[in-house]
Amino acid sequence: MSGTVASKTRSYREATARERLAQLLDAGSFSEILGPTERVTSPHLPLLGAPLAFDDGVIIGRARLGGQPVWVAAQEGGFMGGAVGEVHGAKLTGLMACAEPGQPLLLLFESGGVRLHEANAGLIAVSEIMRALLAARQRGVPVLVLIGGANGCFGGTGILACCANRIIMSEEGRLAMSGPEVIETAHGVEEYDARDRARIWRNCGGKQRYLLGDCQVLVPDQIAAFRAAALAQLAQLSQLGQLDQARQSGQIGKSGQRPQSPDNGAADGIGLSLYGQTQEQALLQDRLQRFGGMDDALAIWQALGVPQFDELPMLAADAFVAHVARWRVDPASFTGWPVSAPVPALATAVAETAAGAAGAGVETSTKESWQELAQALFPAGFSITRHGEFLSGTGQVGAQTVAVIGTCEHAEIGVEIALQQAQAVLQVIRQSPGRAILLLVDTVGQRLRQRDERLGINRYMAHLGKCLELARQHGHRVLALVYDQALSGGFLTSGMMADECYALPQAQIRVMALSAMARITKVAEPVLQELAQSNPVFAPGVENYWKMGGIAMIWLNQLDTALMQALAAPATGDTRAKLGHERGARKAAWTIIEQVRHNVAPA
Amino acid sequence: MESLQFRFSAGTRRLVGPPVLVGVVGSGNLEVLLESQNLAGACEIDIRTQSHGFGHIWQAVLADFHEKWQLADAKISINDVGATPAVVGLRLNQALESAMAQGAAT
Numbered sequence: 001m002s003g004t005v006a007s008k009t010r011s012y013r014e015a016t017a018r019e020r021l022a023q024l025l026d027a028g029s030f031s032e033i034l035g036p037t038e039r040v041t042s043p044h045l046p047l048l049g050a051p052l053a054f055d056d057g058v059i060i061g062r063a064r065l066g067g068q069p070v071w072v073a074a075q076e077g078g079f080m081g082g083a084v085g086e087v088h089g090a091k092l093t094g095l096m097a098c099a100e101p102g103q104p105l106l107l108l109f110e111s112g113g114v115r116l117h118e119a120n121a122g123l124i125a126v127s128e129i130m131r132a133l134l135a136a137r138q139r140g141v142p143v144l145v146l147i148g149g150a151n152g153c154f155g156g157t158g159i160l161a162c163c164a165n166r167i168i169m170s171e172e173g174r175l176a177m178s179g180p181e182v183i184e185t186a187h188g189v190e191e192y193d194a195r196d197r198a199r200i201w202r203n204c205g206g207k208q209r210y211l212l213g214d215c216q217v218l219v220p221d222q223i224a225a226f227r228a229a230a231l232a233q234l235a236q237l238s239q240l241g242q243l244d245q246a247r248q249s250g251q252i253g254k255s256g257q258r259p260q261s262p263d264n265g266a267a268d269g270i271g272l273s274l275y276g277q278t279q280e281q282a283l284l285q286d287r288l289q290r291f292g293g294m295d296d297a298l299a300i301w302q303a304l305g306v307p308q309f310d311e312l313p314m315l316a317a318d319a320f321v322a323h324v325a326r327w328r329v330d331p332a333s334f335t336g337w338p339v340s341a342p343v344p345a346l347a348t349a350v351a352e353t354a355a356g357a358a359g360a361g362v363e364t365s366t367k368e369s370w371q372e373l374a375q376a377l378f379p380a381g382f383s384i385t386r387h388g389e390f391l392s393g394t395g396q397v398g399a400q401t402v403a404v405i406g407t408c409e410h411a412e413i414g415v416e417i418a419l420q421q422a423q424a425v426l427q428v429i430r431q432s433p434g435r436a437i438l439l440l441v442d443t444v445g446q447r448l449r450q451r452d453e454r455l456g457i458n459r460y461m462a463h464l465g466k467c468l469e470l471a472r473q474h475g476h477r478v479l480a481l482v483y484d485q486a487l488s489g490g491f492l493t494s495g496m497m498a499d500e501c502y503a504l505p506q507a508q509i510r511v512m513a514l515s516a517m518a519r520i521t522k523v524a525e526p527v528l529q530e531l532a533q534s535n536p537v538f539a540p541g542v543e544n545y546w547k548m549g550g551i552a553m554i555w556l557n558q559l560d561t562a563l564m565q566a567l568a569a570p571a572t573g574d575t576r577a578k579l580g581h582e583r584g585a586r587k588a589a590w591t592i593i594e595q596v597r598h599n600v601a602p603a
Numbered sequence: 604m605e606s607l608q609f610r611f612s613a614g615t616r617r618l619v620g621p622p623v624l625v626g627v628v629g630s631g632n633l634e635v636l637l638e639s640q641n642l643a644g645a646c647e648i649d650i651r652t653q654s655h656g657f658g659h660i661w662q663a664v665l666a667d668f669h670e671k672w673q674l675a676d677a678k679i680s681i682n683d684v685g686a687t688p689a690v691v692g693l694r695l696n697q698a699l700e701s702a703m704a705q706g707a708a709t
Contacts, residue, residue, distance in 0.1 A: 016627050036624045036636050039680075049604050051653055051684050053628040054636055078627035 008224045012148040013172045015223060017059055017074035020108055023223040024146075024230070025072065029064040033098075033599045034091060034592065042085050043588050044118045044537050048523050053079045056087040060095045060596065065106065066231045071099045074108035077151035083115035084156060086537075089125025090577065090589040094596025096132035101140035102241055104234050105133075107164065108146045112179065113155015114488070117521050119511035121537050121586055123488065124550040124576060126156030127496035128589075131574045133163050134469045138271040140244060142166075142237035146226055147173035147215070152204070154179050154458075156492055162462030165237055165270060167215040168229045169206035171317055175214060176204035177458040177489060183448045185516075192450040198313065202297035203454040207312060207320060211301060212287060213329035214456050220317040237270065244269040272470045274429060280463050281422055283331065287455060288415055297454055304328070353393075355383045370408040370440060373483050376559040377438075378402075390420045391440060397564050403428045406440025406494075413490035414447035418460040421494065425467040429474050436567055437471055439480040439498055443490035465493035472499065472571070479566055481555070482507040482542070499571040500552035502562070503542045509551070510540030536585040549580030607650040607658055609665050614646050614675035620706015626694045633683040633691060637698040639676055646674040652683035664688045668695045 010023060021030055034040050036054035045052055057079035062071050073095055075082040084092075099105050114122035137143055143164040147153045152174030153161050161167055161175060169175065180194035193199065202208060210218040217233065219225040269276070291300045301309035306327040315323060354371050356378065370391060374382050377395060384393030384404050389411035395402045405424045411417055428435055446457060472478050480498035482491075486509045495501045503509065511517075514532065518525040532539035536547045545551040555562040577593050580586030622638040633652075640647075648665055679698075686694070 018624065035622075036634075037622045037638055046604070049653075051604065051628050051682055052651065053634060053682060054624065054680070057628075076627055078629035078632065 008222065010223050011221050012170060012223045012226055013150055013221050016078065017076040017108065017110070020223055021059060021063070021072065021074050024108075024227050025063040025065055025070075026067065030061055030072070031063065032059060032061040033095070033596055034060065040087055040091075040592060042087050042118065044086065044121065044535075047531060047535065048117055048521065048527070050080075050117055050521075050523075056085060056091070057082060058088045058091050060091050062098075065104075065227075065234065068104070068234065070104045070106050070234075071095055072106040072108070075110045075149075075157075077110035077149040080115055080117070081151045082109075082111035082149070082157070083113060084111060084122050084126050084129070085115040085118040086121040086125055086586060086588050087592060088115070089122065089129055090592035091596060093125070093128045093132045093577070093589075094593040096129065096136045097593070097597045098599065099136055099139075099141040102238070104142040104144060104237065105136060106144050106146070106230065107161075109153045109157050109161055110147070110149030110151050111153060111155070111157035112151060113157050114511055116512060116517050117523075118537055119517060120539075120544055120548055120550070121589070123156070123492065123511050124496070124545075124548055124580070124586070125589065126160065127492055127550075128574060128577060130156075130160055130163060130465060130492070131469070131497070133160060134272065134466065137163075137165065138473060140241055140270050142234065142241060142270050144168070144230060144233055144237070146230065147175055147206070148219075148221060148226065149173065152176070152179075155489065158458035159462045159465065159489070159492060162214070162459040163466060165240075166217070166233045167209075168217040168219060168226060168233065169209055169215040170219055170221045170226070171201075171206040171320070172221045173206045174201065174204045175206075175209050175458065176453045176456070177446055177461070178448050178453060183450060183453070186448040199296075202313065203450065204456075208297050208454070209456070210321070211304060211306070211324060211328045212456060213283065213331040214459055216331065218317055218321055241270050244271065272466055272473065274426070274470065274474075277422075277426060277463070277467050277470055280466070281419065281426060283329070284415070284460055284463055285419060287329070288419065291455060292415070292451070295451065300454075353383065353385045356381055368408065369484060370406070370442070373440065373559075374404070377481075377563055379560050387420065388417075390417050392420075392424045395438070397560070397567060400567065401432075401435060402563075402567070403432060403435050403437045404440060405437060406442070407490075408440070408442050408484075410442055410444045410485050411490070412447040413443050413445065413461065413494075414449070414452050415455050415457050415460045418457070418464045418493070422460075422464040422467045425464070425471055428476065429467075429471050434475050436477040436479065437468075438563070439468075439478070439494050441480055441482040441486050441491065441495040441501075442484035443487060443494070444485055445487035445491070446489035461489060461493040465497045468494075468497040477567060477571060479563075482509060482551070484508070488512065496550070500566065501550065502553050502555050502566065503545070503551045505542060505554050505556060507542050508540060509542055509545045514538075514540075544585065547580070547583045547585035549576040549578070549583060549586060552579070605652050605655045607652065607661055609648040609650075609662065611646045611648075611665070611669040611674075612644060614644065614669065614673045614677070616673045617675050618677055618702050618706065620702060623698050623702045623705065625698045625701055628682045628684055630684050631686055631690065633681055633686040633694055635694045635698045636680040637702055638678045638680075640678040642676050642678065644675045646677045646679065648679040648681065650681045650683060652681075652685070654683070654685045660688055661691075664691050664695075668692065672699055
């Protein structure tokens with residue numbers, strides 16, 4: 001810290017977030033927004049007797065990198081594992097709104113995801129960051145994520161990372177969804193041994209992510225190496241931004257076709273595109289088909305054809321990159337399918353179609369809850385097909401046809417069902433311009449399996465979230481209705497990506513059961529139960545999510561009328577923080593987002 | 604959590620330059636925020652710690668610190684998660700050295 005060891009080999013992993021920024025950015029260029037002297041700390045942690053940090057575990061501000069103005073954020077993994085609470089999240093959301101077109105966002109992520117001490121507020125905060133990040137990209141803000149801290153990049157932050165344009169990782173960094181401890185707790189040590197470090201890094205360490213094409217660059221664990229890679233990536237992204245502008249002004253290409261160039265052949269532009277998401281769908285589907293049946297990353301590396309694949313974990317970063325250059329899945333040259341052709345269908349379970357015409361019921365004696373729901377929503381008729389736990393089809397609202405995409409039976413969101421939903425969204429964009437989308441949410445969250453983690457379930461979920469954002473950008477209204485259960489990750493990239501999320505009164509929304517929360521936060525369950533009575537931040541339930549702004553409205557009855565009114569209202573952008581402030585249960589977020597947004601400190 | 608306040612007077616060393624933050628609020632560690640503030644020549648130290656009942660140890664460590672640096676018009680704020688006295692001393696000195704490197708003390 002004292003500046004005497006600012007050598008070229010200084011470890012990124014071992015440094016604090018502030019040390020990383022000091023050495024990554026141009027010397028003396030960093031200007032912090034809402035820094036520690038402002039003491040904007042968590043309003044929720046004191047109630048649990050938990051320690052506070054003066055910056056709530058995230059540093060945000062503006063700086064220069066190679067002379068270029070950038071906006072930066074760095075999460076401190078040492079404070080609560082870098083997890084996202086209300087204040088922490090609001091600082092990030094506000095920062096996303098600061099960046100102007102062409103000004104890159106540099107995100108140094110190190111986080112376990114949602115901060116369980118602030119469960120509900122943290123979950124909504126992650127969703128707000130996600131929407132703000134994708135909105136920034138849409139404005140032409142390149143987003144670059146750096147991952148190399150000891151705590152990795154997990155949960156909601158693992159999804160957020162995959163919403164960026166580019167990711168730079170070290171071998172030591174990890175990028176995934178559920179941590180090994182969580183999976184071991186859920187399914188036992190036979191499913192995932194949280195102490196088997198070699199296996200964990202094979203599943204989600206930087207090398208695996210580089211081989212599968214989830215990160216663009218793998219660097220040694222040195223701050224200087226991250227800086228050099230960031231400079232190179234920003235230069236490429238700047239070119240990409242210029243191509244975007246040229247395309248928008250009609251000088252090159254059209255209809256989603258991107259011009260070919262060495263580094264953006266199959267990549268997105270700065271913003272999302274139908275072309276980019278179609279390619280990502282193809283890439284993720286290809287990965288699932290080739291590697292979905294394998295039970296160790298070594299088998300994947302062998303299948304890729306990498307020589308001496310079993311020695312990869314021992315190679316230094318530079319030697320590794322050279323060794324695998326021919327064999328890795330390179331996201332920049334993955335060609336997938338022709339842009340014009342639809343992505344091949346996924347293998348799915350036997351379909352059951354339920355259709356209801358006006359006045360006619362479904363011809364079964366035991367109607368499932370989603371069928372009853374569909375009849376209440378679409379008395380004028382619907383045709384919805386169920387493939388396993390995945391629902392898709394259409395419903396009639398007056399003269400309007402609405403696309404229905406969703407899950408049932410408390411679906412676990414694994415890589416398959418995330419892809420199915422994403423594919424359905426892409427089909428609506430392609431085939432039914434402007435058609436409104438209604439997401440029917442019933443999920444117990446992401447599937448907690450080692451295999452899904454190995455495949456990179458966080459990226460599958462991010463892809464679904466991006467497809468929904470793309471639909472919004474293409475002028476589709478996107479509404480969600482939680483009709484049964486909604487938990488954590490599964491909810492983040494479905495219902496919470498909608499323009500507005502609604503819920504039925506009997507629905508269950510939560511991050512995690514109080515008992516599990518007690519185990520992880522080390523706060524006694526009776527204490528949490530008591531807090532849950534008076535404090536919506538800790539308690540599950542639709543009512544609390546409404547008070548915090550996460551649910552726009554609870555639909556009590558006359559669902560068809562409620563849906564019609566929701567469809568008729570114009571989309572208003574992400575108003576959840578404002579609602580949470582007005583309804584009184586999430587007071588800090590809106591104020592902080594506004595404070596950061598209006599910060600105009602010179603760089 | 605336990606809150607502790609200490610105040611030392613008759614210091615002679617005034618800090619100039621921007622505030623300094625060192626350390627991390629993690630297990631066995633602490634963060635120290637050092638700011639120059641007009642306190643009628645005093646050095647005030649506010650502590651929020653997860654370890655209860657160690658006021659006398661803090662008193663001893665901080666007295667040593669004050670004797671060494673003689674800070675005046677300085678505000679030190681600490682968030683602690685059970686750091687040992689050695690770590691506390693290390694962080695305090697680190698904060699001071701950092702402040703002096705950045706702004707030069709008088």
